[in-house]
Every structure is written in C-alpha cells, then in structure tokens.
Amino acid sequence: MATPTLDKTDKAEAGFADTPYITATFRIRRFNPEISDEVQWQDFQLSIDPKERVLDALHKIKWEQDGTLTFRRSCAHGICGSDAMRINGKNRLACKTLIKDINPEKPITVEAIKGLTVLKDLVVDMDPFFQAYRDVMPFLVTKGNEPTRERLQSPEDRERFDDTTKCILCAACTSSCPVFWNDGQYFGPAAIVNAHRFIFDSRDEAGEQRLEILNDRDGVWRCRTTFNCTDACPRGIEVTKAIQEVKRALITRRF
C-alpha cells in the first residue's frame, strides 16, 4: 500500500497558496432583441484567479458589473450540460474550462454555440436540438414478457455502449458540426450518439427501426467525419467513432 504523501508536493496546495490574481479581458458577444437587433461585442475586464472557471468569470461579470449578461448554468462541474458555449472559438463547457488553460494574456472571446437561434446573449433555442434527440427513439424498446428480475447483460455487452451513455446533451458536439451549421435538418452528432447508445445495447430490440431513421437523407450519411464533435465533447465521448459504428451497422446490419 502506498504510504501517505507528506513528502510529496501537494500540487493543489502549491497552486492555491500563492494565488496570483490576474487581470483578464472577456470579449462577449451580446445580443438582446428586446433592445436592439444588432449584435455587439463587449469587453469586460476583471481581476481573477486563473485557476477559476470561465463560468466563475461570467458570474463575476454578471454579479459585479452587468446584471443583464445572460447565460444558462446549473451544476458548475460539467455534469448538467447547461453552459456549453464557444470560448476562444471552440465549443466547451464554461464550468469545465479553467481560465489559465485558454491563454488569458489575450482577450478571451465568449459567444453562444452556433447553429441554434440565439435568444439572448449566450442563450440559444435548444428545442430543435432536443427534437432531433426525440426523433431517434431514445429509449429502450423490448418485446415479449418482462422477466421477474433484471434482464441479464454480460459485462462485455454492457461495455459495448458504455461510452455513449456518458452524453449530457449539452449540444457542444452538434453545434460544432459544420454540416449542422449549414443544414439544421441534419440530426447532428448528439442524436446519433444517443441512437448508438440503444442500437448497441444488447437488451434493445428496436435497432433496425433506429437505423432506418438514421438512414434518412438527414441521417448519418451527412456526417463528413471532420471530428469537430469528438474534439468538442466535454465528456470525452468518441463521437465520430460512434457515428462510424452506426454507419457500419447500416451497411452490415450487424450490431
């Protein structure tokens, strides 16, 4: 058994002990149709510990400088999926992005995710995103009588779809996809990830139906394998791989 680590450097401690506050500039894309149809970029300067999250910075701005700044958030540690946004041009969760990791020497740009209608500041209309999710039958379908106890599933069969069960429906993947930007009809990566989660679940009996849905002209074949989605996923899901597996299942009808 490893002995406790008195002699080791406590990394977190070293970091917290000498908190060097820095001055950072956040350049935020503002939009409020109640006031104006124009979009404008607004700079906010604040003094902040670079080990804090971008979400902390947004809160600091809202609470201390401009109460009208509007964004969604809830859990603040990357599990609820509320605060996907484009930070320095890349889709991330504001609560999972530390300021020190995104070069605070230059202005940090923050804008709403792309491809969904902006309603106010960083808030977008999520309804089309959830509609695509609902369209892939995102629930277990089984036939025949239910067993008295649980359905059995081997650890290997369970592992087969483990990766895609991690999805938090934050839309970081879908709104990073160039195909989705150009054509809002495309199901988008998140819906396909959630279809994958059931297609490859050994207990499910509606794989064929889901594959037919995704065989549609707005389905998986629109994917151009740019890997933006995989890069964007804050849960580390291999999104592009999942889409490829669905494509392969459509060709081989084996899953």
Added chain:
Amino acid sequence: MQIHKYDTVIVGAGGAGMRAAIESTKRSRTAVLTKLYPTRSHTGAAQGGMAAALANVEEDNWEWHTFDTIKGGDYLVDQDAAEILAKEAIDAVLDLEKMGLPFGRTPEGKIDQRRFGGHSRNHGEAPVRRACYSGDRTGHMILQTLYQNCVKEGVEFFNEFYVLDQLVVEVDGVKKSAGVVAYELATGEIHVFQAKSVIYASGGTGKFFKVTSNAHTLTGDGQAACYRRGLPLEDMEFFQFHPTGIWRMGILLTEGARGEGGILRNKDGERFMEKYAPVMKDLASRDVVSRSIYTEIREGRGCGPEGDHVYLDLTHLPPEQLDAKLPDITEFARTYLGIEPYTDPIPIQPTAHYAMGGIPTNVEGEVLADNTTVVPGLYAAGEVACVSVHGANRLGTNSLLDINVFGRRSGIAAAEYAAKNDFVELPEDPARLVQDQVERLRNSTGTERVHTLRTELQECMDANVMVFRTEQTIKTAVDKIAELRARYLDVSIQDKGKRFNTDLLEAVELGNLLDLAEVMATSALARKESRGGHYREDFPNRDDVNFMRHTMAYREVADDGTESIRLDYKPVVTTRYQPMERKY
C-alpha cells in the same frame, strides 16, 4: 397572464418529478413545470449508487436495510416509511433496469453492487454490498433513463417555467391546493396552472451554504412557496455535510470512492477513521465522518499550510479500477485541482450536500398542513419533501432510492386523486402575489445587490450552522439572517427586461434562501441536543426524552404584518426498533 388547466401539475423535473410524471401521465393529464431543462437537474450529479437489498453479490435483505436507514438517521426516521423505502427499493431498481438503465454488471450478468457508508450486514456487523451503480455516474444514468421514458410516454414539459407561488384555498375550513403560479423565463409572462393535484419535486436548498455540492439552482423554491402560504416545514435544522467535497470548491467526490477502498488520511498519513468508527471505519455514516474530519482539523492534524483539509487517498487502488469504477471523480480531481489520483491524494473537506428536512408528507406523498391533516391535492417527493425516511442523517444511496420510491408513489396518488376530485376554484386574482413580487423587484431603485447579500448569507451559514453548532453561533446566524432579510427589501436588479431575465430570478431565489435559512437556524436553536447532522457542542448528547420528535416550523403573520416563526413538534413513528446508542 395565461391560465392553464391540468389534472396534475408536477413542479420540477429531476428524478422525483420525472418518476412521478411517468406514473401520472399514464393516468391523468399532466404538465411538468421545470425551471431547467429536465436533463439539467441535479439528480444527474449523484454518483455512487442507489441502495436496494437485491442480494446479488452477498447475503442481504430489506430488513437490514430498514435498520441501517433508521440507525443512520439517528432514530428520527419514521420507521413505517423506512420500511416502505427498503422494501420497495428492490422493485424500484428492477423498474429502472427495465426502463433501460445501464447498471454495472456482475460476471453472471446481474446488477452489480458496491459498499457504501452506513449500509451493513446484519445490523452493523460489517459493510455490505447494497449500492446498485453505474460507474460513478449513477444519478446521471437515472436522470437520463427517466427522461428517456418521459419521452416514450409523451410527458408534457414546460421548460424554464419557474413556479413562484402555491395557491392554497380554504374550503369549509380545509386548506386545499388550487394550483400554482409560474413565471416563464423566455418571455417574462406569468402563467396560472389550475390543477386538481400538484406535486412538488423541486429539490433542495443547499445554495444557502458557500461550500456546497449543490447546483446554483438549488434554492428551495418549492419549500419557500409552500411555507409562505402557511404550510409547515419539517426538520429543517437537519442538513447533511458530505465528507468528501473537493477542497474549497465543494464539488462532490462520491462515497463510492471509499466503497471501492479509498481511505481518509490526516497530515500524518494516519487512517484516522479507525479511531472514530472501529467497525465501519471510512464507511461510517456521513455525519460521523464529517465530524471526524473537522475534529482532526481542529486538533491540528489537517493538511496544507492552513491545516484546513484532509486527504482522500486512492493511490493504493489499481488505475484500472479507478478508470472503470470512478472515472468521473478522478477526472474532477485532474480538471479542477491538477491532481493525478493514481499517484497523489486528493484534498477534501466536508461540503453542504443534502436537506433531510422539507415539506412534510405521509407515505403516499400527501403534504401535511399540521401533524396529521393532509392538504387535499397537494403532494411532495424527493429532497423537497420530508417523509421522513432520512431522519437526522441520510445514508448515501438512499436519496436516489427516495426519489424513485416516493416519486412513483406520489405520481400514482396524485393522479388517482385527480381522477376522483374536481378542480378547486381559483382564488380571486390568483397571480397577484407573483405579479407584485416581480414588479417590485423590476422597479426597485434600492441600493442592495443580490450578490452581496447572497455572499454574506453563505459565509454566515458556513461559519455558524455547519458541522459544529453552539447556541452562540446559531444566534449569530439568526441575527445576521434577520439583518439580511431587512436589507433584501432594498434589493434592486439591473436587468429590467422581460426576456430571459435571470437577474430577476436570482433575486427571487435569494428571497427563498433567506426565508429558509431563517427557518433552519431557528429550528436549530431550539433543538438543544445532538442528533445526526445537527451537532450542538453545548449539548453533545442525543436527548430522546425531550427531542425524539420532528420539528414543525410555521410562518406566522401578525395583524400588523410582522412575521415570525412558530415551532411545533411531531412525534416520530416507531415500529420495531427502539433507539440505541449509535456506534459504527
């Protein structure tokens, strides 16, 4: 203003709300009003597991589970309710599996189970493997599975609708629920929902603490709405501090980490829980572990330059086990602390986690207007409610269980009530209170800011009513809260618009937190004993003679408009377990 009519209205779309919705939608025309998109709810942050005596990996039974729950709650648990919880746990887990929940599996393909704090074999002999889990994201999988089944059942959601008022009407001397009033975030419009049944499933109130595992949105909205309408709140002084929050941030690191073999150590590397809980050690109940951590810190054995935390040590566990069983929490340590849990221990401190108290209900989920009278048509389930299955301290994995068992029960009961009863007539001008509240905040030119008051509240609560309390600290909190409530009348906001006005809603939420903090501190001051999560240094022992009873707090408004809190007490339901000294 719009008026809607539904048989059943559910407030909140976390685990309890969606479990209720799956039942009530099958039986009645149901609307779910939720301030967040359903999948954003904080059920999703639960990690370690859901308890049920499936006995899939070792001998277990629901009677042992009942006993552990009652002992864990330091005998403030209503024993009839705990028995229902433990008995129905088995079907609750099997139901979720059939709905598609991807549980971890044993080599034989059954649902796998792990150890968790306070869950024991044969009344405390040794830890037992009772927690059904899915990695360290069990809550996430429950929330997703329930949402998936809501999609399947065609549940009707009103997303980003904040319920701000509960309509209570007195008919022939009986308080009845007529519906709720909600504020639509997207438009600023006010909606009245007339309903035969209303179920509150709006979650906890942890945001009155600073270091907390709770989401920003957990502001006790449901509790406050009912309390302001004269309904009681039960056992609000009992709040759980989870032993292992990330140091200073409060982000939860599951007890499952200790269930998998993780060990708590002080600055000398000592496994200090052996001193405090010789049998269960690191898997003693959460109140015991949190107090032990702070005892170590107070006696100078805390870690770091300020000696203000201890370590959760996982370094002796194989990296493969951490990757397979604890992938999320190890990633939290890497993301937020820059720590590699394979090789370095993680700095932790207790974090405000769970409200044992809440809106009092019976085992059908019916809300109580006093010790015995139900409010016809009004239900509550999950953290917002107090059944009471958690008593003075909840066991880990019993909350994911609670939301499923009592969410289901209240969904069925509410829909059946709606089928047999007619609408209660709405009061005159039903949206008045909410309209006034919203307009006052929007038009206020006061000088107080929401952020300032909230920060002062949170710092006051952390300093005075956390793990250790005394008459003096609680009184300090009571006085400070009174001051903050007075200053709140002078609060103003910057965003005067109607569209997505989160500035306004944060002000409303602060009002809720202040009301509930006052109830909590007042209830804590009157409870001159130590029991479960409520520890009084000036009264360090449990006092079953005077205090084996639930606190019931009522808001009273005098003729001249002054508000006060009246405390009453309700007996604990005891069936087969007589109180014993609690040892782990």
